[in-house]
Amino acid sequence: MRPNYVLGGRYRITQSLGEGGMANVYLAHDLILDRDVSVKLLRLDLRDDPHTIKRFQREGLAATELVHPNIVSVYDVGEENGMQYMVMEYVKGMDLKEYIKQHFPIPYQEVINIMEQVLSAVAVAHAHNIIHRDLKPQNILIDEKGVAKITDFGIAVAMSENALTQTNTVLGSVHYLSPEQARGGMATKKSDIYSLGIILYELLTGTVPFQGETAISIAIKHFQSEIPSVREFDPRIPQALENVVLKATSKRPSDRYESVTDMANDLETSLSPRRASEPKFTPVEDVDDGETKVLDKSALNSEAAHVKPDTAKKVAPKPKKRHRRRRWLLVLLGLTAVLIAMVGLAFWLGRPQTVTVPDVSGLTVNEAQQKLSDSNLDTGAIQRQPSAKIKKNLVIKTSPQAEQSAKKEAKIKLYVSTGPRLVRIGNYVGQSYTRAAAILKAKGVTVRRQNESSNEVPVGNVMQQSIENGQRINPKETTVTLTVSAGQRQLQLADLIGKTKSQIQQYSKRESLNVSFKYKYDNATKNTAIDQNPGAGSTVKEGSTVVITLSRGKKPVSNSVPKVEDFNVDVNIPFEAGSSSSSSSGKTSSSASSEVNTVQIYIRDHDHNYGTVYKQLTIAQDTQVSIPFAVESGKSGGYKIIRDGKVILSDNNVTKNSH
Structure with a gap:
């Protein structure tokens, strides 16, 4: 498929993403919804097989029913010029196989988190009676936010009929093949559980349990050899966690978990100290399972030795009289009837009640x-x-x-x-809401989003959570609320013209704005605003600076007007981590990244005195401010900078030439 080809009049092909045993995968752009998607095209050599085409279409449509945050969504299934295609969600990231290579060893809790997402997705598929049949790390994608997504539902079913002739496909999947599938039997939901157990083994050890030169040799090991111990590879792995691997990968399906939900419940508590002394899982001892037994030659010869050859066949003489033959026949029938009655009675009396x-x-x-x-x-x-x-x-x-x-x-x-299944809540503060919500929803938890402005936390990241880290909840009864940063709050600036200086300062404090005052002779009442910048109605962010021009009153007679010099003084205000003015909360929230200092600046000059705050601001790092002064000729001004009721900077002899 060449780039820029528009499939179905909607999906513009961008580039090839890879080739598989069943289909080729391309990155495309949905021209209608303006989003990237992945497109799977049935391989050319399979397009003439009507049975495969029918299965591809039917399974593709079935996959559209699987709506789950940990399943790659199927958006569309279609055909164009004999090309069968499936349009799916595009997941930017890597598959689990590559993720294991890059991140191994993976912390146990992260292993459990990944498996819980995968198990939750498979549970939904099984609820729709869809068996994956080809679960392996290559079919599990990890996006850039760490969310696991299973792909290739349905195609795995369609592939089953061609698997024996597609050596590469079998070779890629045989490491995760259940014993019953390796014997050529039907795949069931418990076959998926076996594959999940092998995936868990690989997450814990970084490798698959069975290796071999051929696919056949590996398949034989699945139904003949015991799964190697993960604790021999890493003795720190708790026995309870190894037991999940052992039970999921039991040779007989009856010894495995009844459902993936049962496996998820067992896995969730596998790191609990309460299970520290748990014994190693051992399947029920094998009994005769009805399989055909093969006798060796010695047994066959022994049986044959007890068979006497028919070497003395004799022809019985015919009875001389016909009535004798009839009498013996009646006797024989009577004995047969009695024998049948006795057998039936014995069976009746001996039957288990x-x-x-x-x-x-x-x-x-x-x-x-x-x-x-x-x-x-x-x-x-x-x-x-x-x-x-x-x-x-x-x-x-x-x-x-x-x-x-x-x-x-x-x-x-x-x-x-044991009561409702309790879910352990982790610490999601600082994570993106998308990832945190996906993890919680995969555990069956209802999540509520609450936006809140923040100058420190990046947009879309979790600031607080309603349930503390480590607490266990009943997901059927408890909703987890995540407070998410909406970035800096924006507001429309009020009309401050005509307001007094104290009114403006109260407004700026209430709306978290910084105010800088300028002065000008005017006929308006002294210390009332005659101009503002930005103007009324402008949209500004929280923490922005608004410049207000105040009236000095009427300009006096020229010969009595003192000469006033205007100049600015730059002052560096140091930030102090752990200051009591830093923000804090009783709920789980970001700490060091959200600490701020609240600072008040007082100035003394021709227009100000130390009795009122000139400016209040919050800082999260060392900050330089420029303070404007209007000082009469021959006099000096001054400033004080206060934090937590303490003067941290001051200068009572500020002149134009002193700075």
């Missing part, structure tokens, strides 16, 4: 045990898991489930609620 499993959901463990006992059933293992619907310490369900049949005295497994 079954009972119906009662519904014990919502009961306490003791109540459930009693109800099971009343039904001639025993209590088996008790497994605790979170539940948003069932209160803590009450039974959620049983295995076998209620109303199913079970043998008398069979052990029934109880699933007991």
Whole structure:
């Protein structure tokens, strides 16, 4: 596909992003919505296969249902000149494979954060009965804000029919292939769980568990060899975290997690000190699973040795009388009937007696045990898991489930609620709102945005959060509010003409403006504003300086007017970190980056005295200010600069030539 080609009259191709076993990927620009997108085009050699085309279209449309912050969005599916294409969200960043190479070793908590995002996305796909089938780090993208996004939903399904003939595709995926897929069996949701376990292994160790010269040799290891211990690679990894890898990558699907949600719940608490003494996970011991067994030659020979050859066949003489033959036939039929009746009776008497499993959901463990006992059933293992619907310490369900049949005295497994799944809140202050919100939403948390002006925090970054770092919440009941910087506040400047100096100072303090005063003889009342710059109605940012010209009153008779010299004095005001005037908050918020000093400047000259503040300003670093003076000839002026009630700079002998 050449650059500048417009696909579907809408998507202008910009450049190639890569080639895969199923499709080629291009960067394009959506001319209607004015945004960059990625376009996948079905490979040329697959465009004549009607079955593959149908699967590509159907799965592409199905993928459009998967709306989740950690799934690459599919915007459009179409065809042009025989070219099947899919338009998706463009993710600027790198895939997880490259991310591991660049950032390994990755902190355990960051590993869990990445996996929680991926698990949350896969849970949504499984809820729509979509199995990825090809989960691997190459299909997980990490954008520039650290948000993980899964791609290639649907295409992995379409690829399955061509996988055996596309060696490169198999070779790229076989490291994450479940044992049942390696045997040629059907992929299930638990196959995705196995692949997720391998991805977690790679995040913790920086490599895949099985290597080999060929794809076949690697596939064989998946169903024959045990997963190497991640704790042997890094003894600091908690046993509880290794157990998540071991359970997810169990050889038998029945030993794995029931769902990706269960895996996410287990992973979330894997670093908890309460699980420090957890034993190593061991799958249930293998039993006969019904697979075909192959006997060796010695066994076959042994069986053959007990078979006598038919070397003495004799032809029975015919009975002389027909009624004898009929009598023996009747006897034989009677014996057969008796034998069948005896076998049936034995089967009936020897059959295992079954009972119906009662519904014990919502009961306490003791109540459930009693109800099971009343039904001639025993209590088996008790497994605790979170539940948003069932209160803590009450039974959620049983295995076998209620109303199913079970043998008398069979052990029934109880699933007991630990209450709602609690989510640990991290520290998001200083992060971009987009990334913080994506992390929280991936955990099922409802996020509310609240904008607030700030001179120090960059626009779009989190300034405060309503829930403190480390606190655990029920995401179904608690909303997290993030206060986000909207940058400097802007306001429309009021009409200050005619206002007194004290009124203007009060207004500037209320609106966080800096005011600089000038003086001019005028017929207006002394110390009232006769001019302002910027003018009334102008839009200014918080902290801006407004120059106000005040009236000195009527100009006196010329021979009595003292000569006044106007000049400026530059003063450097030092910033003091940790000053008590620095901003603070009881909530989690940025600290050092938001500290400021509040400073008052007093001046004494022809128009001012030390009784009123000339200017108040806030500084976040050493700041130079220019102070205007109007001093009568032969006299001097002065200034005092105060912070926290203390004079930090002063000069009571300011003249035009002294500075």
